[in-house]
Amino acid sequence: MKSKRKYKKLEEILITLLLIAGGVLVSIPFLWMIFSSFKPANEVLAMPPTLLPENPTFENYQNLFTNMSFGIYLRNTLIIVLFSFIGLFFNGMAGYAFAKFNFKGKEPIFYTVLATMMIPAQVTMIPVYLILNQLGLTNTMAGIILPGLAAAFSIFLFRQFMSTIPTDLIEAARLDGAGEFRIFFRLIVPIAKPIFAVQAILTFIGAWNSFLWPLIIASDQRLYTLSVGLSLLQGQHASNFGLQMAGAAFMVVPIILIFAFFQKYIIEGFTMSGLK
Structure with a gap:
């Protein structure tokens, strides 16, 4: 009985982690769009790319x-x-x-x-x-x-x-x-x-x-x-x-x-x- 409960709990944890990982993965393009809208032109094309703007601006x-x-x-x-x-x-x-x-x-x-x-x-x-x-x-x-x-x-x-x-x-x-x-x-x-x-x-x-x-x-x-x-x-x-x-x-x-x-x-x- 304990083994079944333990297995069920591990299964729930695994599913939760997979859902979180999937949610984060799907959110990356959306977050990139939001943060890039506050970047000046030189930061948007900077290499290597950065997620957060270093000099946020509302100019866009x-x-x-x-x-x-x-x-x-x-x-x-x-x-x-x-x-x-x-x-x-x-x-x-x-x-x-x-x-x-x-x-x-x-x-x-x-x-x-x-x-x-x-x-x-x-x-x-x-x-x-x-x-x-x-x-x-x-x-x-x-x-x-x-x-x-x-x-x-x-x-x-x-x-x-x-x-x-x-x-x-x-x-x-x-x-x-x-x-x-x-x-x-x-x-x-x-x-x-x-x-x-x-x-x-x-x-x-x-x-x-x-x-x-x-x-x-x-x-x-x-x-x-x-x-x-x-x-x-x-x-x-x-x-x-x-x-x-x-x-x-x-x-x-x-x-x-x-x-x-x-x-x-x-x-x-x-x-x-x-x-x-």
Whole structure:
């Protein structure tokens, strides 16, 4: 019995050490990026290379906003994030309708929504572009925002979660005289907080990293996002590695922080929505 416990303990210690070693190994490129963003140009290319900067500087970050228009790119990205959150409520309403309302063509429409999840986004970009071009919305912020307001995967998750909400609870609210919008915002949204939380996180990550669609629909650099700006930075300043590291860090760090703080909501949301 003692030998089994000893073996199990050694096994746990070994697994822990392997996980720590793997975590450190995976973290090295990320740490190198962060520390290199604070290095002057001569230190980034120094041989032998050093991890920590000897003369830390914020010059690279200052250049991003003074010479590279990253302030404009940040503003555009935040606008996209804001409207993506508004679209999140539209997706929630659609999921609620599919879960709790009975209307003609409900099942075919829902299966059509699911079918769009199987189509790569690149396939639909040309038709969407042509539609927006006919509406005169190319090279506008509205053209960048509108296609992202609805997401089939988001509607599916909301529908899966809201199907578990007791219908009797909704009927009781209707008998009390509550309207449909009041039921949704005062009853359904508080109950569905876990799935709204996970969808908010995924929505933020998707909007923050938006790259291909803004690059296609916008020809004016004043409409570009941070991801597009980072791509331009890599092309225009290919030899300035400190500046590139600063741009990459500015893009990645918010995502890492949000995922670190809210990863439990992501797991909880997928679990409660029925996905394994």
